[in-house]
Amino acid sequence: MQLSRRTLLSVIPAAALLTAVGPLHARAQSRAAGAGGDHAVLISNTLAVFAGTADSNARPEVAAKLASIDSTARARLTAMDEAGEGELFADVPLGTNDSNLTKSFEYLYEIALATVAPGPAASDLRGSEPVQRRVIDGLVTLHDTYYGDQSKGYYGNWFNWEIGISARVSKILVLLKDALAAYRPGLPATYVASMDAYLRNGKDGDVDLDSRFHTGANLADITTNRILQGAVLEDDARISKAIADQLTVFATIDPYDLRHGVTDGFYADGSFIQHASVAYTGSYGKNLLARVVQTVKILDGSGYVQDGSLVGVVQGWVVDGFAPVIFEGWMMEIVKGRGTSRTTTGYANAAEVVEAVVDLSGYASGSDATALRGYVKFVRETSKAAPDPADFVSPVSIARYADILADTSAPARDLKAAESHIAFNAMDKTVHRRPGYAFALARSSARISKYEYMSGENLMPWFHGDGAHYLYLSGQDQTAAYGVDYFTAVPPYRLAGVTAPVETRRTIPELYGTLWYDNPERGFTSSSESQNTYVYFPRGTNTHSGGACLGAYGAAGLIQADDAAYAAKQAGDLPDDFVVYRNAGATKSWFMLDDEIVVLAAGVVDPAGRAVTTTVDSRIADPSDTVSLTGELRDGNRWSGPGTAPLAWLRYADDGQGTAVGYVFLDGRPPTVSLDTVTRSRRVVRRSNPDTPVSKQVFSVAVEQRAAARPASIAHALVPNASEGQLRSYADGPLSVLANTVRVQAVRHTGLGIIAANTFTRGRHHAGRLSIDGAASVILRAAPDGTVSIAASDPTMERDSLSVTVHGRRMREVSADEGVRVRAVPGGTRVDFTTRHAYGRSFTATLRSR
Known part of the structure; x- marks a missing residue:
């Protein structure tokens, strides 16, 4: 049975999360004897995430991805051959442009990836020691000339120095761990020390949960990087601290009980916010989703604590946060922030969510797993630009995607009702x-x-x-x-x-x-x-x-x-x-x-x-x-x-x-x-x-x-x-405007039996058979069976309560949300709604004539 979002989020409330992550630090010492095995698992899992496995890469559906990895690496090597002065790659000048420095690390990663990706066909790049050493030499050049001196670095966008570069370097250190040990054994420690030094918005080279830079998707990125660094250095304390820090992003944001003052993350109604106030499900939100699912895959089978309920929380994000804002495979403009101006938007954004759902479905069970697999098929079938699996990050995800499409037990179905x-x-x-x-x-x-x-x-x-x-x-x-x-x-x-x-x-x-x-x-x-x-x-x-x-x-x-x-x-x-x-x-x-x-x-x-x-x-x-x-x-x-x-x-x-x-x-x-x-x-x-x-x-x-x-x-x-x-x-109808002023706006739809009103000022407002106290949003619907349903919310998020009187025959309560009180008054029925700390949530009641 698929859980409701409220049930899912109640599994691990914020306070419980913060209590639960503490033991990870204590376990770091007690697990020292077996840590080496866990580190090897993390390295192996990370290789599988980004390079695939022998099994996944033998699948014909993965061939296009492998070809892309190979051709991209060859293009980067050519650019390396043609580089001029002040460049590691041709046409990517270094020294004053932080984006170009990040791009140079990205190109090195793309070359490294081609050398470790298993494949059914022979490739002179796969396992090539000379190519891997070129990547490592490139790392040395970038560090010695453009990155290692922190007094010269940190120009431009902070993100590149604290997250972007570290993400590329950390993955390279994992992919080439053995080659580095044989050729430049001290380089990983040198780079990790520099990455810590560039974490200037942190605390002592580590995550600071009180920093406005270490929240939401940014926090997930930083902590994933640090998990990989810990695996390479076999630093169990680093890994445990990073996991504990990342676990905080799973907590639902309670605006009335903020943790570390953070407003970034998912809210009870499915909203996602980044940068403290930007609606951002379609950009940073999808990045957070992708990163935490990757972390689940990286930690899989290790001795590190994984609470299965976390998978349920992430599924709640998908059901109530992502599915509503994806229409026929298109990510809606309202949640993309500045991303609306990019040429690769909409269908591509939704495809990134699909990859995460593909992987998430492998950790869910029963009807939850079926629903996620069905959603993957639904997006593909309804989209005018179906996800191209060759664009997925992981070859393993491509193979899983193919399996889902071939699975007849999971019918294509949206996670939200069509109405x-x-x-x-x-x-x-x-x-x-x-x-x-x-x-x-x-x-x-x-x-x-x-x-x-x-x-x-x-x-x-x-x-x-x-x-x-x-x-x-x-x-x-x-x-x-x-x-x-x-x-x-x-x-x-x-x-x-x-x-x-x-x-x-x-x-x-x-x-x-x-x-x-x-x-x-x-x-x-x-x-x-x-x-x-x-x-x-x-x-x-x-x-x-x-x-x-x-x-x-x-x-x-x-x-x-x-x-x-x-x-x-x-x-x-x-x-x-x-x-x-x-x-x-x-x-x-x-x-x-x-x-x-x-x-x-x-x-x-x-x-x-x-x-x-x-x-x-x-x-x-x-x-x-x-x-x-x-x-x-x-x-x-x-x-x-x-x-x-x-x-x-x-x-x-x-x-x-x-x-x-x-x-x-x-x-x-x-x-x-x-x-x-x-x-x-x-x-x-x-x-x-x-x-x-x-x-x-x-x-x-x-x-x-x-x-x-x-x-x-x-x-x-x-x-x-x-x-x-x-x-x-x-x-001739069925619509009519009941009021349209700066005090009250209301309409009636006779065919639906609906009266809906918004009120904006203090005092008593009238709309049809409704009398509303103060600022509110109210919907009433009279059903053919004689019941009347009413919903109300506080759009100011500042009121402790509001009341609505339904004029006419007195009615009794059939059902009502907690915090709703129904009572008869002269001339009708009064419904009182307790809206204190509801943050705009709607409260409903169903009434019937006495």
Whole structure:
């Protein structure tokens, strides 16, 4: 039986983990006699992870991977032969570029890998002592000239020095352990001492769990490196300490009881955060998943403690953290941070998760293992770009993947129901899924960053967390709808769902001439906390961002506000030359149902008097695709074409992809529709992207407000896969807007029996038969059998309790979550919800008339 996430995470709460890891240190001494055998197991397992085994590499499915390993090594050796002065490899100059130094170690690793990978075919690289010695000589050169002197190193990005280089070196030391012992026996110890010295954000050359750099995926990377180093040096204490440190990443983050002040990791609702405030499941999250699964494989069969329940926790990450944000093999934009601007994104991100799930399934049992294997097959069958096993890290994983695909006992099946609603309130994100589509919403707050910019990536990110949405349609190649080309072709001010002032902003390199704001005197260095807070990933200044979930239905609300940098500049806390931008204001709601997503906006205004654009949707299509736009005006006449008009509904169809989206305009100003062909270079969003011109048809439907206009309200519905007949039917229902103000926003769907409301201010608010106390998100559904279900949450995460009165016939409690109280009151039934320390979680109750 597959455990729920709550059950899985309760297996090892944070306090229990921190208590359990202590004995590892004591065991280091008592195990000394048998440690040599354990070290050999770790070395053998690591070789299997990266180079494969004789059995795995004899499989025909692994041949392409072995060929790639071999050809890559030969290319690196040629580059080594052609290197010029100041280079170990041709065209990779060393001395001032930390990325090139990391790349040089990566190239050495790739050569070393080819020399130890078993294979059925003869290769002059396999076991070649001369080639292995060239790698070792390369290590000596890099250490003696560019790495060993710590007073000259540590320029550029801290990650390269503390994690990136160490990852490559540690693996080389394992792969070439015997060759090093025969040729340069002192080199491993020399390198490990240097790697310890470069761990400057640690403590005495080791992990410091109180360091903001040693959290989440970064901590997993560092500790895996140190496990490998300990195996090479046969240092049991190093291994035990590294394992103990890595075990802390398995603990669920409790925002009300933080350990070491760390907010990075997985939360009870499946959210994943890195960098303290960035929603990052699709980047750092997948890296963490891959690393901990690799560690499980490396430690397998050794004498080191492995609690089987940890596998269950990682499976919980997959079920509740990863599966909801992967749609038909595509990793959603809302959890990729600056990775949205990369050319290899989406399907490639999901493939990395698949490899980890392949390996994880080998450690699960029973129905859990079956579910994981079925998910691997489901991703492959639904993806427009199925995972290429040749891109997997491990040859062993490729063989296991082939076995899973051939296993008829595990049917292809998603880990989440086709009809589901997931409120990732801990990271201000929402995913709503139905057969045929998935809707992903990005919010932000004083808790969660509006966006991530860093290292010249994601150059125009300003509105990514201001209600930007992504509507993924089933059967579509998502590279034609989203990914880097969406952000390249669509102006940053007109991303789908965004309300933005009409202005032109400049990127960080344009503003300051560097990839960051450089002002050491005021605390701004490349990786300083000030840089993080105001440049790389600024949070919002609003606290209202969250929503409720009732079964497969959901509501979300957001009060849009300025970011932390703008607020700090107004307070005089930032230098005069630091540039900030002011946001537009709006109060927004999203009500996510079956056939439609209803969007309300009120108080849409610019405090600075600028014009404002609220984009209902933006979509891209290839220039060769036939895009058709049809619509009807509110007076019943046919719409004549692009421009501004009082539309009742609009239908966008991309005949090339076989997809369509409908828009029903429930209230507000007439929208403006445009369809233009745009050509831009992918470098507009990421400096290191190839300078490749991208041409796209860009469709946009938006509501425009003049400069100095009065606050406006807007109401519309997105209808995925809509036909014209379906869109016409909305003239007679079933949707109606009950309220759309800055105090309360609410809708009714008569066909579903649903009333959903978001309230934003203090006092009593009314929406249909609901009366709501203060700020809240509430969904009520009346079922045909006479029962009424109600869900509520605190989107501010600051309230101890909230109450909702359901007017009409008095009802009794059928069932209710802990912390929910139902009682009769004059004129109806009052439901009180205890929301203290719930962190946005929804509470539900089922009622029935007395």
